[in-house]
Amino acid sequence: MHSALWWRDFEYQDGVVTVKKTGVRVPLEPGVIGEFFNWLPFYFLVESWRWKPAAQSGPKIWFAPDRPRPWYLIWPVLHAAGAQIAKTASEADAVFYFDDSTTCERVATPNNARVINRDCQSIAKSHVTAVFERVFGYSLSVDPRSWTGPMVAKSEKNGAHDGRIVQGPCEPEPGLVYQRVIDNTVPGGMVEDLRCPTIGGRIPLVLPKRRYQANRFANSNDDVRVVETDSVLSREEQAKLAEFAAAMKLDWGGLDVLRDRTDGRLYVVDVNKTDMGPPIAMSLDDKIRVTRRLADTFLEYLGETSSVRN
Incomplete structure (x- = not known):
């Protein structure tokens, strides 16, 4: 089993599970328990991959300051990908800066090391919004004091999932950002987010995630599909998202992208440098397909960075 004793990352008290690293609190409700048992078959399958001979043949990756957990x-x-988690930086083929915090400081790495995400030091919502507006050339943020009508208010912090729609104008609350409401509704009374896994600026595939409008800002999904990138994003849009990822210094991660029905434009509303997944709502077969596809792209990316640095 996983040697890092990942269950120690949590605290339980009075029906609430708290993630020690981020402070995120999750009520232990039947839906959460169901998602955990839905995730277990995939977890055990990946554990079986670790013991195959091919698991010892891939590159060694050193993670700092944290080691990734199975979720x-x-x-x-x-x-x-057949990769291994290296015990030290000196024996690694690449160094992956892995920190679930919203903001972090750059970590020291060996000279000439291939480093992933070291310079992605902030995924605060205000920073994401500022970079998005600079790259795409149109606004997502609003001034709550002067904005008239509905707007989205949400926490700066990573993983809070506390977005809500409020009416403006109003006085801003500390620690919150305010954004325009994007009309990402789709048939069936649902909203759709485009989760774009990004590796070295590439988006190998897209995961359209749908939820009923009443659960617009929830962390769970009612339906998740797997589609080819070209079927939902034009080549020009893919190039813009790659430019955005580069501006964020994001080598690996997930972009949450909304398409507004009213103007057809894309809006990047969140960046995840330690993204979770594959999404629970996906079938086991789709989880395997997505994982293997991303593994191939990750190995290609490591090979390209190796040829650049060596």
Whole structure:
């Protein structure tokens, strides 16, 4: 089993599970318990990959300051790629800066090391919004004091999932950002987010995630599909998202992208440098397909960075 004793990352008290690293609190409700048992078959499958001979043949990756737990997407991708988690930086083929915090400081790495995400030091919502507006050339943020009508208010912090729609104008609350409401509704009374896994600026595939409008800002999904990138994003849009990822200094991660029905434009509303997944709502077959596809792209990316640095 996983040697890092990942269950120690949590505290339980009065029906609430708290993630020690981020402070995120999750009420232990039937839906959460159901999602955990839905995730277990995939977890055990990936554990079986770790013991195959091919698991010892891939690159060695050193993670700092934290080691990824099984619910992070990079964990199954590593094992699907036959990669190993190195014990020290000196023996690693690449160094992955892995920190679930919203903001962090740059970590020291060996000279000439291939480093992933070291310079992605902030995924605060205000920073994401500022970079998005600079790259795409149109606004997502609003001034709550002067904005008239509905707007989204949400925490700066990573993983809070506390967004809500409020009416403006109003006085801003500390620690919150305010954004325009994007009309990402789709048939069936649902909203759709485009989760774009990004590796070295590439988006190998897209995961359209749908939820009923009443659960617009929830962390769970009612339906998740797997589609080819070209079927939902034009080549020009893919190039813009790659430019955005480069401006964020994001080598590996997930972009949450909304398409507004009213103007057809894309809006990047969140960046995840330690993204979780594959999404629970996906079938086991789709989880395997996504993981293997991302593993292939990750190995290609490592090969390209190796040829650049060596």
